[in-house]
Amino acid sequence: MKLPELAVRNHQFTWVVCSLLLMLGVVSFFTMPRSEDPQFDFSAAVIKVVNPGTTPLDMEKLVVDPLESAINELDDLREIKTEVEDGLAVIRVEFLYGTDPEDKYDDVVAAVTRVRDRLPDNIVTLDIDKISPADVSILQLALVSSARDYQELKKHAETLEQKLERVAGVKRVDIAALPTLEVQIQVDQRKVNGLGISLDEIYAAVRSAAENLPGGHANAGERRFTVRTSGDYESLDAVGATVVRAVDSRLIYLSDIARISLTESLPSYRAHLNGEKAVFLSVVQRKGSQIFRVREGIEQVLSDYRDARLPDDVQMQTVMDQSVSVERQIDGFFDNLNQGLVLVAVLSLVVLGFRPALVVVAAIPLSIFIAIGWLDMTGFGLQQMSIVGLVIALGLLVDNAIVVVENVARHLRDGDCPQQAAITGSSQVAWAVASGTITTVLSFLPMLLMQNGSGTFMRAMPVTVVLTLFASLLVALTLTPLLASKLGNSAKQTTRSQKKLEAIASGFYLDWLNKALNKPRRVLGISLTLLLASMMLFPVIGVSLFPKAEKPMLLVNVDMPEGTTFDKTNAMAARVEALVREEPLVIDIARNVGRGNPRIYYNIMPSRQTVNFAQLFVTLSASELDQVEPLVARLREHLAGFAGAQITVKEFMQGPPVEAPVEIRVIGEDLNDIQRVSRDVENIMAQVPGVVGVENPVGKYKVDLHVQINRDKAAMLGVPLTTIDRTIRTALVGLPMGVYRDNEGEEYDLVLRLSEYPRPELATFDDIQVMSAQGDLVPLLQLASVEMETSIARFQHFDTERMARITSDVLPGFTTEAVTNAVVEELQMYQWPDGVHFKVGGEQANRKKAFGGMAKALILAVFGIFAVLVLQFRSFIQPLIVFAAIPFALIGALLALFITGYTFSFTAFIGLTSLIGIVVNNSIILVDYANQMRREGMEQLQAIAAAAQTRFVPIVLTTLTTIGGLLPLTLSGSSMWSPMGWAIIGGLLVSTLLTLIVVPVLYRFLGRMPD
Template sequence: MKLPAIAIKNRRFTLVLLLLLIMLGVVSVQNMPRSEDPQFEFPATMIRVVYPGTNTMDMEKLIVDPIEEAINELDDIKVLKSNIEDGLAVINVEFLYGSDSQEKYDDVVSSVSRIRDDLPEDIAVLDMDRISPVDVNIIQIALMSDTQGYGVLKPLAEKLEKTLERIAGVKRANVEAFAEQQLQVKADLEKMRELGIGIEDLIQSIQVSGANLPGGHVLSGNRRFTVQTSGDFSSIEDLKRTAVHSSPGKVIYVEDVANVELADALPSYQARYEGVKSVFVTVVQREGSNIFQVMDNIKSEISKLEARLPDGVTLDITHDQTESVEDRISQFFDSLVQGLILVGILTLIFLGFRPALVIIFAIPLSFYIGIGWLDIAGFGIQQMSIAGLVIALGLLVDNAIVVTENVDRFLRKGLPPAEAAAKGASQVGWAVISGTMTTILAFVPILMLQTGAGVFLRSMPVTVILTLLASLLIALTLSPLLASYLLKKRKQEPPFMQKQVFKFASGHYKKLLTYSLNHPYLVLLIAILILVGSVGLAGKLGVSMFPKAEKPMIMVNIELPEGASFNQTQAIAEQAEAAVRQHELVRSVATNIGKGNPRIYYNIFPSRQVPNYAQLVVRLSTGKLSIVEPFVAELRETFADIPGARITIKELLQGPPYEAPIAIRVVGDDPDKVLLASRDVEKFITSTPGTVNVDNPLDKPKVDLKVTINRAKAAMYAVPVNAIDQAVRASLVGLTVSDFRDENGEDYPIVVKYQGADRPRIEDFDAMMVKSTSGSLIPLKQLIKLELHSALPRFQHHMTERMVRITADIEGSYQAEALTNEIVDKLEQYDWPEGVFYQVGGEQEQRKESFNGMAKVLLIALLGIFAILVLQFNSFTQPIVIFAAIPFAVTGMILGLWVAGFTFSFTAFIGLTSLVGIVVNNSIILVDYANQLRKDGHDIREAVMLSAQTRMLPILLTTMTTIGGLLPLTLSGSSMWSPMGSTIIGGLLVSTLLTLIVVPVLYQLLSSKHT
């Protein structure tokens, strides 16, 4: 290994090169994208089809089946699922992770376009959008007023929207939660009946007068002139003075039979913030930008607008993601700094001031170089990458420790500092490289994992790998260079703790090792019993996927029965809002009526827009589960006393998006059989302690008011059928007949509607009239029959099969795996209707997919590590000796999780994977030195005894520095990262203790035939 000698010989070049890399890291730290969670691509597309007036069965036959059939022919589909209801179908297609999201989106668009002619021509909406977890609103602004209407709030919001979209780093801004402004023509049906004017007369007169047809052009000599006709309405007065009916000496105008005014449309989505009517403006950050820089510019523009707001209008920020990003990043950096201090103290105590200085100096430099490379790789600073830095903290000092110790040994032999540094670093160079490679290979499984969890966590292993490579570069260049300057040539008294380790190694440990080598099979039997016992304990740990997010926010979802009015939903939402705001823990409440809140968390998407749904976003003063969960339990009891609505509380979860922690799919072709089975499944889930928010979308009775036209009677009275439909629509909710543009260029639809109550009522049918072709007005009720009609509200598809998905959340500290298994036991005993069966979804499906994928790539990594060891030791038996540390790492992991009270989660699995590379290094140190001693003439027993005693210090020191680096993060109480820290710390402690006994025993047994 010539690199250390070259680095020392060319000192200036080495320092300049490292300085440039460090400056790259410093610049990257300042400018790297910052976010709360990883920004990753999600290869999925959503197709939304709106076809008004179509029932669920027709939507399936005419829309969903053809589209699914076309999409199902594409490659790499992971799941294809659809939600079908009256007039609306939402089809989601997810592709295998690793697929190009843009390419797959293009494939979906192409497939749907190919069959567009086979779909109904009069589809109102056919949208296709990519589903991206990156498109989360980083800020939500409320423009509020109790005195001003939407006619004032909306223009203000739109002006702010356009201003914010011009800011660098802003991808888009949206305005939400406002009522559309309409120019309403409210017909007085009583007066119209007296004058013999039908609603269709009013509609036709406005349509004809408001038509804007180009007049063409004329020539005058050599000049060409465009002819402008009267065009559309230039003012509201023009509309009022439009003739509806004329006779000799008498003209009836619109204003004679209707009131004309600019007013709000029927509400479909309204919002309140802190109890005040609001319009929301939201902003999505452009990928790759720095959230703090973007937010500073946004707040600057908000301040300018705030100073110019009209009377009665106020502005507030309902959601600011920089708060949680800053909090999350600061927590991780605090853990990082605390870990750095602990590592520094440990190296100082065991190695002394000057060697510790060389080692400690390598830590920040490795971090800066690693962060620079991370920026080049396209990753930003967020919880996953910072967690990678924390994990790397304890690992990267290993290389510096090995190099510095060896340089110090050559100095004690009397070599000049430069020569000692060159020879010392060169001698261990390949050993340091192979040790780093084995550690890196342990993180490759996470990097290779092509699942939602793998993509979510990807920046963490990338950060560890790049930081370890940076530490390797520092260890082989800068560390020997610094050692040649800082380490003294003369012999020094070793530090006190180092002497204590040497004393223990030559005393009690030597006796224990001698006894173990004399009774190898007894030692192995005890080790195996410990391993078996820990495996038995593993069954009591429980299994989980990702924990709750510990964000200071909850969502309250309110769902009224199908057919409930917007006003009813609004009343219940205000009642729930009042109940929530009584608690001191609550900072603010944003209330959304008719739709879910704009998207402010990466794995939660807004719900469909329906009048019987509302959502409250409740910001809290803390996200600690020990405080939030009792508060949530209290709220559930409060909401249980509110009649007429299903009110559920949603706590935010970490990890990739999935339906719910518990999800059971009831599959079958017969909707009636599926409905019956789903009701029983719902009972099974509800009766299982620990489940909350149980939802069965199929078991929500829907009753429609069906208007049946007596066609024979209509023909007898000479009334066209379409005139009846037109009269019903216009009288109830209004019929758009033309457009009006004001002097500011704003367009408003002209809507003809009944001048009755603000909300349509069934009594309105009594006043409806329709005109026959002869000019007579006929009461509508003479031509129709009103019937209550029960209808299937909605159902779903999964991989083109009919099904319904029953979901549930988890209460408190219950585990999804245990609850799902308990439910599955009940389902197995259930007498399923013919043709109906169940499938398990939710967290269990996600976990099995992720864990199975993790197991495969972990096996590949183990084979890679084994291959490196075979090449290094030129033996097949010695790698087996080294691998003996891995089962004991598993023992330590189980004990660590059990003592800390954690389940075996996905992050614990990450910790186990990390352990593989770490514990193998300890065994490599011991076996490698034993082999050197045997080459010097020692027999197997002497070699392994001396090696174990001599290498005790570096083994203990590397173990302690790794534990020290992870200890602050582990003790932070994070439900996400504490299990990983407990896994690594427990595994390291147990495997290190057993490695110092079991590995020498195995070396002696398996090396008896090794030459």
Template sequence: MKLPRLAINNFQFTLVVILLLISLGVVSIMTMPRSEDPQFDFPAAMVRVVYPGTNPLDMEKLVLDPLEEAINELDDIKELKGEVEDGMAVVRVEFLFGSDPDEKYDDVVSEVTRIREQLPAGIQVLSVQKMSPADVNILQVALMSETASYQELKERAESLEKKLERVVGVKRADVEAYPQQQIHIRADLLKMQAIQIGLEDLLNAIKASSVNLPGGHTLAGERRFTVRTSGDYRDLNQIRRTAVTSRNGQVIYVEDIATVSQGDALPSYQARHNGKRSVFISVVQRKGSNILAVLDQLDAAIEKFKESLPAGMSVDYVHDQGISVAKRLNNFMNSLLMGLLVVAAITLLTLGFRAAAVIVIVIPMSVVIALGWVDVAGFGLQQMSIVGLVIALGLLVDNAIVVTENVGRFLREGHDRRVAAIKGASQVGWAVVSGTLTTMLAFLPMLLLQTGAGTFIRSMPVTVVLTLLASLIIALSLSPLMASRIFSHNPVQPRALSFIDRLSDGPYTKALKVALNRPILVLLVSIGLFISSLSLLPMVGVSMFPKAEKPLVLINIDAPESSSFERTSQLTLQVEEIVKKYPVVSSVTANIGKGNPRIFYNEIPKRQVPSYAQLVVQLNSDIEQDRTELVTSLREKFDYFPGAIVTVKELLQGPPYEAPVVIRVLSDDLDKLKVWAATVAQQMTNIDGLVSIDNPLARKKIDLKVNIHREKAAMLGVPINAIDQAIRASLVGIEAGQFRGEDGDDYPILVKALGQKNPQVDDFQKMMVKSSSGALVALPHLTSIEMEDALARIQHHRTDRMSRVTADVAPGFQAEAVTNELIEVLDQQGWPEDVSYQIGGEQEKRKESFGGMGQVVLVALMGIFAVLVLQFKSFSQPAIIFAAIPFAMTGSILALLLTGHTFSFTALVGLTSLVGIVVNNSIILVDYANQLRHAGHDLTSSITESAKTRLLPIILTTLTTVGGLLPLTLGGSSMWAPMGWSIIGGLLVSTLLTLFVVPVLYLLFTRRVPVTRHG
């Protein structure tokens, strides 16, 4: 290989190039974006529709079905889910990975716009949102007051919102948890009855007067004038003085039959923080920005805002992602630095000060250069990219060790420094290149993983690949150059190196000769070990992603579906009081009527109904045991909570799914759907380890059904739609127009009956409807009211009706095991032809992600094999090198079993990484054996001498890789410890067996004629 010679002969040019790359890397590190989790777009969208006062069956027919039919016509749909509750419908659509997120979002918007006219006119909210993991609130603050009105809180919150949106790096800020302001026109039904005015007369008068229709323009000679007409309402008095009708020459105005005021809408979402009434301001970070820098500016803006607050109003932090980001980045950087120190110590003890100096200098250079390339590739500094650095730390030093150790060997043989550097680097050059390529090929296919988990981890393989590339360039250029300048002519051999030499010449050589004399026995024992380890896999168990390491717990409160908003608020207060008594709890934030604003990348607020509430419980301890004990205690306390179903939820890592265990029961027959969903829920209660079981169809709901006597209505000349309109106007009101206030905001004008703030059952007795003759007819003469059972919620999966029965998994149990146990039970139930079930939750996502990783491993193996064939000009020798891979799996299984970790997705990532890592030792062993045979040695002496000579770099590279990973692995992270143990165990076992199995296979399957070495 010519690169080491060129680098040494042109050392000034080499230094300039390396320093330039390092300088660019330093600049990138200072400016590259920082965040907690990877920021990427996701090809998914959510359509949300709010249509107050509409029952689930009507919402399904009028809203959900048209929306799903339209969206389902789009291409590349992976998943389509719909859900309706009282007055609300949500459709979530996820497209195949690889689809353009912006293009698919535009497609959804176009379809929704296309069918908008088919949807009911009274819809209050129709929104289409991107479901991007990057749209997480990095900051949530509560503006609190027990005395100020919601209008005052809203105005102050919007003032802070504008200040925060001016901060560089902020995408948007949102104000939530306050009631909408409305103009209320409350009709006095008794007065209207006395003068024979119907609600429709009032509605028509307001609608006609609130329309702002431009008059156009006119010409006067050569001048052109815009004509302004009466326009919309400018103040409340104009509404009051709106003429409704005329009686006996007297004009009846709105103020004669109704009261007009501005006030809060019916409560649909309210919040408390630590027991105080609150309005939330939440902030979303702009992609590509530095979260820590953004939060510093946000903190400064909030501190300045506090100074202007009146007495009785205060601001407190609900959620600050910067705390966890700083801690996580610091932990990862500490792991990186500790790994660097471990690697430095190992090389110092084994190779001596000068060689260790070369290797230790190479490591930060490679990292800095690689981070510059990571920034250019569009990836920021977050947990995945830093984990990639930690993984690469033990790998990037391998190249430097192999080169430096070989240079040192030539020096010990008597060559001068320059010749030793050139010959030592050139001799192992192609082995280092192919070893690096094989390792890179183990990570490169991960970039093709078209799943949510694949997208989430993408920056990790990118970082590893770029770091390895940087280390390869430096190992073949700067390392021999530094060795030629730093190494002495007569290096002193460290004691550790002498020990390894004695080990190589003594016990190892003897053991190797025994193995070479009994090759079949060695192979049988090795194969037996591998097969035995596979039998241990069920004991290890499998899982998807562990729980998130956050001092945060969510508590969902589901009151009976017929509960009023006030009742839900009371129940929530009771739960708050219980939770606050725990010493580990630092704050409790209550959201009544809706889920908390999004503060975790895979936790999306799903429900907005009066009977639902959610608590965000922040803990003052980061210790996982403390969180687990709190969750277990709360679940026991709330297991039989009177008046509501209370579920305690921990945040989960990885792609979003509803719960660890999900069974989708599908049938178009609602009665059968209820029965079989209840059957599934009952079977879940019999499975040990399943907790917080939820069956949406089990929630009882009672509706008031209005039966219209159509014959009577026809006889009296009352249209059916007039009856429906009168009922809606009397209960929740009908929007009759818009009013623009002095602040420039538009407020809906709502016409409804005069009465209590919340509609009451007695209101039905006062309702009147106008007949075609103009006479008012009492509604009770045309209708009757009866109680009936109704569905609380209807769910769809790919447009089919469904009930999603969910359960969480208790500590100490595995989702895979309890799900499989449940499946065995369900398969014995004898399902009808028109009812079926599907498995969702963790198992569905795991099969999808593990299946993708299986393809990744296959692609990696094919790529590595191709590289080895090109290098060795042989098919048998790559097969020999591949013998290390099964033993890597053996080591991984044993390590996970001994440390108590399951075979999770991150452990599978570690195993996939091993495919490229473990073959490196075999490559340098086989490559040197080929060189010796090319020099004339016989087959047995070549493989024996190669194994003895390469024992030192093999041991060193293994120890440094393990040492680099140990700080991260021993850090106790439930996310990354399985990956670390998987790599460490696989590498140790495969290295040990490789030192014997590869020589045996080389002896058995290598041709007896001398080989021609490539390169």
């Protein structure tokens, strides 16, 4: 390896290269994107179809089945999940990870377009949107006013929308909770009945007058003129001047028989902030932008608008500001990074002395900034995953520098000149350092290869670690030898700590090592017994996926019985809000009635859109679980007493999207069987200890009104069925007839309604009349009867099969894995009817995919590490010695998790896989140096004993610095990262102790030198 020699002899070139890389990293650090959570895309789309007044079964037959059939033909399909309810169908399509999001979105659009002509003509909305975790609001604002009407709030909201969307880094601004305004033509039923005018006649007159058909153009000589015809309505008075009928030279105008006004449509979504009427604006950040710069631009716009245009009785309040959380999170991680750096520096100083420690510590910021520059070039920004990657790498990157500096110092103590000591000492360990780095990189390979949600979510972390390790290798083989060559005579002196460690190595440790080498089978037997004993702890520790997010936010869902009116839902939500407000931790409550709160977290999509649903978005003054979890427990206890509503309290979770921690899918064909079984499953789940907040939307019934038309009588009177249907809709919710455009260019639907009933009422049917073929008005109830019937309220599809999804949360103190397994045991004893079965979803399904993908990639990584070791040692046997350290890392990892009370989560699994590369490094250094001494003529047992004694100090020091770098993050108490830290620390401690004994013992059996 000539790189260290080149770096030392061409020191000017080395300084220039390192300086340029450092400058690149510093510039990237200040300019690269910052966000709270990973900003990534995956191939997914959501299709939303709104067709008011259509039953769930009709939505399935007319809309869902044709769409699912077309989508199911697409390539690389992962799953299709569909929600079907009254007048609404939402289809979520996910493709295999690694496919191009843009291409797959285009495929979905093309599939929907192919079947669009087979769908009902009266569909109100058919939207196709891409699902992106990065497409999350970074800021939710509220315009609050009790004095101003919605029309005034709308003007301010739309003006702010235009101004905010011009801010650099803002992708879009969404306005929510703004009622739809429409021009209502409220017909006086008695007047039209007296005049013999049918609703169909009014509908035809207004629709004809509202149609804007361009007249074309006309030529006059050499000139050409555009011809304008009747055009749009110019005012509400013009709407009223529409002629409905001419009777005996007398015109009957629309204003004679109807009241015309611009007003709100029937309420479907309203919002309040802290009890006051509100309109929400959600700002979505453009991917790759810097959140703090975006926030500065937004604040300038808001400040200017607040001072110049906002009335005193309209307040602009912040509901959620992600930049505050990002700043707190990034500051916290960098505090951990800085604390770890100080610990590493102190340890290096105590053991190596001032000037050698200075060389080691200099490698830390240089390697980190070089890695940040490379990270910026790969397109990743600074967020929790990449910063944790830096924290993990902190303890690893000094290993290379310590090994090089310690070996150079040893050559200086042996009498070499500084330059020669630097060249010889660094070259001697260069291959071991390089192969150790490569094996560590390969241990992080599983996370890079995972093609699933968990892998995509975590990807920035292993990328950061890998880039930092390569940067540290570059520094260790170039700048570290160069700086080491300047150590001078100070490196010949050993510190008190180093002398103490060397004394332990040559005394206590060497005695125990010789005893172990004399009784190798006993040592191996004890080691294997410890390994088996630690494995028995695994069921006690438990398994989980991702923990709670520790956010100062909660969601409270209020589900009212099917058929509940909007006003009653709003009243119940207000009662729940009043109770929640009594909690001292609560700061603000945003009440959403008719729909979920705008999207403010990367793995939560907006909830249901129906009048019997409300959601409270609660912001808190604390995020620590020891304060939030008792609050959640109290709320669940108090809210359980609310009769007439199902109220659930939701905490935010880390990781890829999941419906709920526990999810059981009841799958079948017959909806009656599915509904009956789902109710039984709901009851079974509710009895399992640890289960809380069981939800089963399919288990609910709804009562519909069925207008049973006497077709024979309608035919005899010459009343078309379409006329009856249209008249009923007009009387109840209104019938759109065209569009009205005001002077400011705003468009509003022209809606025909009956004036007697501002809200749809059952009594309306008594007054509805339809026109017969003879021109007579016939009461509707002479042609039809109104009957009540019970039907299913909503159901789901999973991969085109009918399904009921029953979900629940898990109480603190219980693991999701244990609770899910208990539920499954109960369900296996249930008598399932023919054609109905269940599947487990939720966290368990995600965990199996995540851990399964990790295990496959881990096997590949192990083979890669083995190949590197074969190349280095030129032997197939000696790599087995190095691999012996890996199982012993599991002992310490499981023991540490057991003592600290953490479960074996996905991040703990990451810690365990990281250990593979870390512990292998120590074994490589040991075996490589023993081989060098044997090539110089030393006998096998003497060589391994001498190598273990010589490498005792750097192995212990690299272990301590790795632990020191991780200690602040581990002690932070983070439910996400502490398990990973404890797994690495525990595994390192135990594996280092066993490596220093077991590896020499195995070397005695398997240390045959290659030919």
